[in-house]
Amino acid sequence: MxxxxxxxxxxxxxxxxxxxxxxxxxxxxxxxxxxxxxxxxxxxxxxxxxxxxxxxxxxxxxxxxxxxxxxxxxxxxxxxxxxxxxxxxxxxxxxxxxxxxxxxxxxxxxxxxxxxxxxxxxxxxxxxxxxxxxxxxxxxxxxxxxxxxxxxASRQFVSSVNMFKELEPAVKTISIIYTNDPFSKFQADGARALIEEAGIQVLDFIALPAQVSDVTNVLTSIRQNTPDVLVCTTHDETSILIARQMISTNTNVKMLYQTLGPQTAAYKEALGNYANAVVTQAYWSxxxxxxxxxxxxxxxxxxxxxxxxxxxxxxxxxxxxxxxxxxxxxxxxxxxxxxxxxxxxxxxxxxxxxxxxxxxxxxxxxxxxxxGPLLIQRQNGEIEVISPAESASAKPIYPAPTWAERA
Missing domain, CATH: 3.40.50.2300 (Response regulator)
Structure with a gap:
């Protein structure tokens, strides 16, 4: 053992x-x-x-x-x-x-x-x-x-919604992708409730299996009904999979927000420059x-x-x-x-x-x-705190560059 x-x-x-x-x-x-x-x-x-x-x-x-x-x-x-x-x-x-x-x-x-x-x-x-x-x-x-x-999990999105409300141009639509596991489903439900309470429209609320190897069909739906922000309440490996397939299918949104994954060295190593402008949560800085x-x-x-x-x-x-x-x-x-x-x-x-x-x-x-979490974003390869304002080390990059512009 x-x-x-x-x-x-x-x-x-x-x-x-x-x-x-x-x-x-x-x-x-x-x-x-x-x-x-x-x-x-x-x-x-x-x-x-x-x-x-x-x-x-x-x-x-x-x-x-x-x-x-x-x-x-x-x-x-x-x-x-x-x-x-x-x-x-x-x-x-x-x-x-x-x-x-x-x-x-x-x-x-x-x-x-x-x-x-x-x-x-x-x-x-x-x-x-x-x-x-x-x-x-x-x-x-x-x-x-x-x-x-x-x-x-259901209480973890208060600071995120506060950030969405402060972004310019205004966030009007959000889609949510989540994995069907004990954490991600509760977090997605809490996010949806708080987002709608803030007056922001949730376009799609999409469940993935707990173990998933392909999301191209889901991304087709995202391109057909593109939100301002795509929120993924997913774990590390699924977050990397979604980002990689967004890149390969040229699925662009103004902000990609993934609750787990972008904080890690593995995410940066897997995506390189494409990791820039992705937003995630951090409970400490x-x-x-x-x-x-x-x-x-x-x-x-x-x-x-x-x-x-x-x-x-x-x-x-x-x-x-x-x-x-x-x-x-x-x-x-x-x-x-x-x-x-x-x-x-x-x-x-x-x-x-x-x-x-x-x-x-x-x-x-x-x-x-x-x-509750701080919001962080990779900018030029470095992790910056972008919200709340009193703890921020940089302003959010929003709208994000396209994948082609990050290559």
Whole structure:
């Protein structure tokens, strides 16, 4: 089994058949369990999230000398497995870690994996803090031990609609393409409701299978009824597929907006100059004025990350690191590693750090007004924040150049 493991924790508890009441590891270490897609279809972003976990652990252990909780000093360790982007494999691995006595879990990437794994940790009385699943189903089925850094999918489009309303010339029509998976469908439904509420016409609302290899028929419909903005609530590989086939079929719109994909190095490598002017979401930027105790500022987090890791920095690294910081802040507030007090302290979190102002809803997802996405756009190969205006580093390129003009 492919495994990234720094410490195996809780085996004595598991052998004794006792569910842990506290996430205390051996030798004064706090161990975070979980699975991450290191291979498979979600690996591009999964590895980004994992680097964020590793970055936080490295900083706390080496720069802070550990963390003081209730008068006791602890270092941190990760116990992460490769779930290969497979929900069934992830569920098996998480159940095994529950049986081993792990109390604190970090999330995988993708709502299709977070959903079954958080059900396991919830049923076992453990805690999960994650930045990889935004489906409404994670937060609307009565769970109270899973927390997400992002707002639930249906609440993620408020800042996007605000940007659409500010663009000149005015956005009058939008079409939406989404994949039929637990995250993308909820996000598309939320986007449609907010777009129509803003008085913008939705021309087409097109569902794709969760796994898709060709969208040329869909793009024919887009060319026949061309919107000002094409919104794709799709994951990384599907976003690349859509963009490539838009280029090959000369399907042009004034703005291509894809919620996942354009943030990654793989997207830039796949599309080259064609990636310019594509708009996407980012839940963090090193240019944002965020700061706090851990890492200092957003800019300092970026500097520390680049000094210690080679993988290109995206917001996923920051959100992964923030998951661990949330655990530490909650445990410090609670003064203990006992699971129930830490859960209660997570629910009550209200603090500022390098990632932003972190506060959860009563259902466990990120407060939309505090943790909703920035809008970013590749301009001349660089990622620029284009909305909201108070955080912007550049003005939006709109209307976008045609594909031929970007060649």
């Amino acid at each position: 492919d495994r990234r493991d720094f410490l195996k924790a809780g085996s004595a508890l598991a052998l004794a058949g006792v569910m842990p009441h506290a996430a205390v590891a051996q030798e004064n270490r706090i161990v975070f369990g979980g699975s991450v897609p290191m291979t498979g279809s979600a690996a591009e972003t999964g590895l980004n999230v994992m680097r964020g976990y590793e970055c936080a652990v490295k900083f706390v252990n080496e720069e802070m000398g550990g963390v003081d909780i209730g008068g006791q000093k602890y270092t941190l360790a990760l116990n992460l497995f490769d779930d290969a982007s497979d929900p069934a494999r992830a569920s098996t691995l998480i159940q095994r870690q529950v049986d081993e006595g792990i109390g604190f879990f970090l999330g995988s990437f993708g709502s299709n994996i977070v959903l079954p794994t958080c059900a396991i940790t919830e049923a076992a009385g453990r805690i999960m803090v994650q930045a990889g699943g935004g489906s409404d189903l994670i937060f609307t089925q009565g769970r109270n031990r899973v927390f997400g850094l992002f707002p639930r 090193e240019r944002a004025p965020f700061k706090g105790e851990y890492f200092g500022s957003a800019e300092n987090f970026a500097k520390y990350y680049r000094a210690n890791f080679d993988r290109e920095l995206t917001y996923h690294m920051a959100s992964g690191a923030a998951c661990i910081i949330c655990y530490l802040q909650a445990a410090r507030n609670a003064g203990t590693l006992e699971l129930d007090p830490v859960r209660d302290a997570l629910a009550a979190l209200d603090f500022e750090c390098f990632y932003g102002h972190i506060k959860f809803t009563p259902q466990g997802d990120g407060q939309a007004d505090l943790l």
